[in-house]
Amino acid sequence: MTTPPDTFRRGKVFPPLRKLLRPGVCLGVLILLLMGLIETRGQEPPPLPGIAVSGAGVELWSAVLHLHGLQLWEDEAKVAGAEAVVIHLGRDLRYLVRQGDQRRDELLQVLRGGGGILIATDGELDLTELGLRFQGGEVRCDDARMIHRNRPSCLYLVPQEELRWHGAVPEGGGPRRDSEPEQLMQALHRVSCNVSGYLLLDPKRGPLQPLARFPQGSYLHDEVGGKDLPLPASAIFAAGGQWSRTAPGVPAATILALADHSVFINQMLIEAGTDNWELARRVAVCLRGSPPRRWYRLYVNGSRVSSREVLQALLSAPVPPVPPLPPPPPSGFPDFWALQKKLTELGNRAIQTAQERDLPNTVLLGSPEFPVQRQARWTALLKLIAILALAGALGLLWRGVQQSRSSQSFLARTGQQSSQQPRRGWFQRRSPAMSEPEWSEAIRRVLRDFFIQTGAGDPASTPVPPIVVVLQVPQAEKWRRQLQTLWRYAREPTPHLTLQQWPQWERVLEELMQAQRDGLWRLTPAEEGRA
Numbered sequence: 255m256t257t258p259p260d261t262f263r264r265g266k267v268f269p270p271l272r273k274l275l276r277p278g279v280c281l282g283v284l285i286l287l288l289m290g291l292i293e294t295r296g297q298e299p300p301p302l303p304g305i306a307v308s309g310a311g312v313e314l315w316s317a318v319l320h321l322h323g324l325q326l327w328e329d330e331a332k333v334a335g336a337e338a339v340v341i342h343l344g345r346d347l348r349y350l351v352r353q354g355d356q357r358r359d360e361l362l363q364v365l366r367g368g369g370g371i372l373i374a375t376d377g378e379l380d381l382t383e384l385g386l387r388f389q390g391g392e393v394r395c396d397d398a399r400m401i402h403r404n405r406p407s408c409l410y411l412v413p414q415e416e417l418r419w420h421g422a423v424p425e426g427g428g429p430r431r432d433s434e435p436e437q438l439m440q441a442l443h444r445v446s447c448n449v450s451g452y453l454l455l456d457p458k459r460g461p462l463q464p465l466a467r468f469p470q471g472s473y474l475h476d477e478v479g480g481k482d483l484p485l486p487a488s489a490i491f492a493a494g495g496q497w498s499r500t501a502p503g504v505p506a507a508t509i510l511a512l513a514d515h516s517v518f519i520n521q522m523l524i525e526a527g528t529d530n531w532e533l534a535r536r537v538a539v540c541l542r543g544s545p546p547r548r549w550y551r552l553y554v555n556g557s558r559v560s561s562r563e564v565l566q567a568l569l570s571a572p573v574p575p576v577p578p579l580p581p582p583p584p585s586g587f588p589d590f591w592a593l594q595k596k597l598t599e600l601g602n603r604a605i606q607t608a609q610e611r612d613l614p615n616t617v618l619l620g621s622p623e624f625p626v627q628r629q630a631r632w633t634a635l636l637k638l639i640a641i642l643a644l645a646g647a648l649g650l651l652w653r654g655v656q657q658s659r660s661s662q663s664f665l666a667r668t669g670q671q672s673s674q675q676p677r678r679g680w681f682q683r684r685s686p687a688m689s690e691p692e693w694s695e696a697i698r699r700v701l702r703d704f705f706i707q708t709g710a711g712d713p714a715s716t717p718v719p720p721i722v723v724v725l726q727v728p729q730a731e732k733w734r735r736q737l738q739t740l741w742r743y744a745r746e747p748t749p750h751l752t753l754q755q756w757p758q759w760e761r762v763l764e765e766l767m768q769a770q771r772d773g774l775w776r777l778t779p780a781e782e783g784r785a
Contacts, residue, residue, distance in 0.1 A: 309521035312343065312554060315534060316564040318523075319550055322538040326561050327549035335367035336505055337548045339541045343515040344555035345377045347388075357553065365497060368504040370541040370550075374515035376451040385460030386493065386511050390451045392475045393468055393485060393513075400469035402446040402528065407475075409447055411466045411491050413439040435494030435510060438536050439466045442529045448522055450514035452489035462509060466492040494540070508543050657757075693753045701744035704763060708770055710777035713745040720777040733775055736762055 307313050316326070324339060340361050342350065349355050350373070362383075365371060373381070379388040394406040402408035439445070445466070452474070455462060467490045474483040491514070497507040516522055522530050541547065552559040608614070618635060620628045702713055710720040722737050724730040740759070769775055 307520055310516075310519050312518060312520070312552065312559065313564060314520045314523045315518040316552060316559065318534050318538050319541075319552075320564070322535070322542055323546060323548070324538065324542055324550040325548060326559075326564060327551045328561060335364070336369055336545075338364050338367070339370035339372070339547050339550040340364045341372040341541075341550060341552045343372075343374050343518060343553065345375060345515070346555065347373065347375045347377065347379050349556055351380060357556070360551075365507050365509075366500055366504070368500045368507050370508040370510075370543060370547055372510045372512075372537065372541060374512040374518065376449060376514050376516070378451075382456075382459060384497075384509060384511075385456035385458070385462060387454040387456065388451060388511075388513060389454065389489075392477060393447075393450050393452055393472050393489075394475045394482075395469050395472045397469060397471050400471075402525070407447075407449045409450065409469055409472065410443065411439070411445045411447060412469050413442060413466055414464050414490075435465065435496065435508060435540055436463060438494060438510070438540055439492065439533070442533055442536075444527065444529045445517070445533050446522070446525065446528045446530060447491065447514040448516035448519075450491065452485065453491060453493055453511060453513040454486070454488055455490065455493055460495070460509075461497065462493045462495040462511070464490040464492070465494050466490065505545070508541060510537060510540065693756075697756060698744055700763075701740055704767070705741065705744060705777070708777050709779075710741075711779055713741055716745075716779070720779050722775065723778060724775040725773075727774055729769070730775075733766060733769065736766065737775075737777070 319339075320326075327338060342357075342361070350358050350361060352358060361371060373379075373386070373388075375388055376390060377388065378390045379386075381387070392407055393409065395401055395409050396406060398404060400410050402410060450468075452468070455464060468485065472485050474485050475481075476483055492510070492512045494508075494510040497509050500507055517530060518534060522528075523534055524531070541550070616622075619631045622628065705711065705713055705720075710716070720741070722734045724733055740763075766775075
């Protein structure tokens with residue numbers, strides 16, 4: 255059989271072609287993979303921005319509560335009850351014993367409604383209703399095996415003995431009843447406190463049980479006196495239990511009490527080598543309870559934590575900032591506040607130049623190069639000083655003459671004469687002709703004569719002030735006030751007018767007498783006004 259001319263025998267041409275295609279296909283696949291990696295690397299999402307939180311905050315603690323099914327309770331209309339949890343953390347929680355405080359009423363409402371309660375403080379607090387008494391101070395221990403990072407105040411808390419009605423936790427784990435307070439601290443041997451007080455229980459008042467105590471050899475450090483005191487034998491760190499004294503048909507409330515609130519801060523929850531995170535998780539499970547509670551309200555040092563302060567809000571998308579206001583249009587005046595530094599430098603430079611050139615003496619006396627002209631200016635300056643001093647003396651003398659005339663006019667009006675003529679003017683204050691009581695009595699007699707002449711009667715024998723009738727003129731209110739003041743001066747021994755005040759009131763009297771002669775005002779006795 256013959257092969258057509260346009261065909262090839264099998265195996266003669268294709269084997270070399272296969273040898274050439276295999277390396278090309280592998281090279282193409284490799285190039286495509288590299289291109290895909292480069293494109294994928296270019297499309298990687300940008301890293302999330304870092305979030306900075308305080309080590310003393312409670313953002314992680316609120317996140318633990320949220321992860322275990324408890325949502326922040328901010329609705330004021332929602333009634334606290336079996337589905338609510340109230341948490342109070344802080345050093346000063348004495349508002350919980352203050353009658354009428356809304357936070358205390360809320361806690362008691364949750365307690366009676368079968369909710370959950372957590373109270374953690376290293377301060378002093380006496381809750382007699384629950385049989386709890388928190389004592390402040392600083393519990394320390396010197397045993398290096400029982401403290402964290404060799405800090406005497408960071409003690410490893412010792413779980414209370416295994417409760418026999420629940421049995422011991424098996425080694426290597428096993429089922430636990432985390433929702434029950436009695437199982438809270440079991441198998442947790444490295445829970446570290448920060449700076450802790452201690453807790454005392456009164457079993458007669460409440461059903462709470464001790465959950466954790468301090469290690470052996472602990473003592474109380476007095477910061478004020480600097481002394482170490484023995485720790486009471488009944489002092490514990492944590493207590494908890496079920497409160498069955500609730501309303502009928504309501505489940506028992508869950509109560510947890512710790513003598514250190516800083517166990518729940520961010521720094522202590524992430525502290526390496528401790529069981530604090532596991533303790534926080536168990537506390538959240540215990541507070542949620544069974545049947546599960548849904549809401550929690552958190553107070554830190556008496557202030558309620560809002561949804562804007564928890565970790566969920568910090569991780570959410572930030573709200574875009576409000577754009578800043580545009581700058582105001584430039585005014586026609588320069589900004590002196592912006593030029594303050596330059597103006598200060600310019601002033602300092604001018605003062606320094608004036609000092610270097612002796613500018614004040616040069617302006618007043620002339621240049622030192624011309625001594626004759628300098629002497630003439632010095633003589634003229636002395637003459638000017640003498641003239642100014644003479645003018646001041648003449649002014650004081652004129653003032654003394656005017657005061658003397660005023661005193662003589664007053665003496666002539668009162669009809670009194672002085673046996674010894676006083677010095678006038680400037681020296682009148684040092685040696686007056688009359689004593690102050692005599693001047694006051696004389697002025698009072700002048701004022702009484704004035705009111706008698708106007709028809710108001712003698713102020714000394716008229717207890718009720720007269721009625722002032724003034725026409726509708728611009729000075730009506732001023733005249734009424736002046737007449738009332740003068741009536742008080744004329745009747746009462748104190749206060750009285752002094753000699754220095756008399757010239758001013760003498761002009762007031764003249765003005766009032768002229769207005770009374772013009773018929774602009776009059777005085778009517780109070781008895782006639784009532785009639």
